[in-house]
Amino acid sequence: MRKHTGQDKHRGDKDPDTALVQRIANGDQAAASELVSRHLSKMVSLARHMLGDAVEAEDVAQEVFMKVWQSAHKWQPGKAKFETWMHRVAINACYDRLRRRREIYTDQIPDRVDEDTPGADQMIIEAELGQQVEDAMMRLPVRQRAALSLCHLREMSNKDAARALEISVEALESLLARGRRGLRKHLAAHATTMLER
Amino acid sequence: MPLTMTKKQFLHFCQTYGSALQRWPEDVRASAHEFMQTHPDLARPMLEAEKDVDSALAKAPRQEVRPALSAQILQSFRAETQSQTVNTAPPRHGSLFNLLWPQNHGLPAWGMALALILVFGFVGGYTGYAYTLNRTSATDVLSTAFGNDGDSLFGEENTT
Numbered sequence: 001m002r003k004h005t006g007q008d009k010h011r012g013d014k015d016p017d018t019a020l021v022q023r024i025a026n027g028d029q030a031a032a033s034e035l036v037s038r039h040l041s042k043m044v045s046l047a048r049h050m051l052g053d054a055v056e057a058e059d060v061a062q063e064v065f066m067k068v069w070q071s072a073h074k075w076q077p078g079k080a081k082f083e084t085w086m087h088r089v090a091i092n093a094c095y096d097r098l099r100r101r102r103e104i105y106t107d108q109i110p111d112r113v114d115e116d117t118p119g120a121d122q123m124i125i126e127a128e129l130g131q132q133v134e135d136a137m138m139r140l141p142v143r144q145r146a147a148l149s150l151c152h153l154r155e156m157s158n159k160d161a162a163r164a165l166e167i168s169v170e171a172l173e174s175l176l177a178r179g180r181r182g183l184r185k186h187l188a189a190h191a192t193t194m195l196e197r
Numbered sequence: 198m199p200l201t202m203t204k205k206q207f208l209h210f211c212q213t214y215g216s217a218l219q220r221w222p223e224d225v226r227a228s229a230h231e232f233m234q235t236h237p238d239l240a241r242p243m244l245e246a247e248k249d250v251d252s253a254l255a256k257a258p259r260q261e262v263r264p265a266l267s268a269q270i271l272q273s274f275r276a277e278t279q280s281q282t283v284n285t286a287p288p289r290h291g292s293l294f295n296l297l298w299p300q301n302h303g304l305p306a307w308g309m310a311l312a313l314i315l316v317f318g319f320v321g322g323y324t325g326y327a328y329t330l331n332r333t334s335a336t337d338v339l340s341t342a343f344g345n346d347g348d349s350l351f352g353e354e355n356t357t
Contacts, residue, residue, distance in 0.1 A: 130258040
């Protein structure tokens with residue numbers, strides 16, 4: 001199977017962002033606002049799952065949109081979906097940050113939870129479970145993490161996710177299967193550790 | 198994909214996309230449904246085995262977007278648009294006059310013209326006055342003009 005790249009013709013449904021991008025290229029602020037409300041949370045979530053850091057995730061989202069503002073006038077409709085391109089920019093920004101990152105171990109200080117809030121215990125348990133999942137994901141190789149984030153957390157189609165990662169669908173499926181196996185292994189190891197304490 | 202999915206294929210999609218069929222590729226869902234109906238005893242355990250990972254992924258933290266972040270990003274759009282406008286705007290006037298006296302900096306063009314007339318008039322008038330004096334050397338004239346009457350600006354030339 002051939003590799004999907006940005007040069008591929010997108011033969012799916014019409015790209016819903018094309019008109020917005022053209023308006024953005026003409027300096028239309030309402031269009032920029034619409035694009036932000038459509039895609040900002042997706043970019044932040046993807047970066048968060050890839051980097052495991054809320055602040056860096058926001059920085060990546062800002063980088064992505066800055067690139068959008070600078071490149072909107074060069075966008076050629078009919079190639080890959082604009083959203084797919086945005087995901088690719090976000091993934092590359094995450095790769096750059098992961099390359100630069102030095103491991104810094106700090107004590108994890110959980111957010112304060114109001115003791116009087118109804119269901120506070122449940123919130124704490126949910127937060128701890130979420131943290132365990134995030135820790136397990138962060139132990140996966142970055143490409144497996146990206147694939148899981150796009151397909152399972154962002155619910156992107158396999159073809160769009162493959163385009164965003166610039167790989168074939170088969171390669172994407174391999175990353176997904178290995179990612180799921182790795183996640184199960186890390187979560188099981190974590191559960192064993194917790195039981196042994 | 199043909200409507201006859203094998204056990205091996207079903208397992209592959211289970212282990213790749215998880216237990217929720219809506220996440221499977223659209224073009225295999227019909228055959229997957231058919232496999233589940235014809236082989237429920239095979240399909241059910243395979244789907245059940247993937248539910249732990251699906252459940253874990255559903256608990257992955259979702260990050261809320263701060264309104265301030267949206268505002269910052271839109272601010273960056275305004276800044277970028279303005280900078281592109283400035284960079285692509287044609288130069289208003291390419292003349293030496295505009296280089297010396299850019300517009301929109303406080304004084305109108307007629308003010309500039311009046312100031313230039315005054316300056317050149319003063320310099321020309323004073324120079325003419327200086328040449329009418331009984332001087333033998335241009336150096337003396339210049340020395341006087343610069344307020345150094347009797348002192349040398351150019352070394353030995355003035356001492357002769």
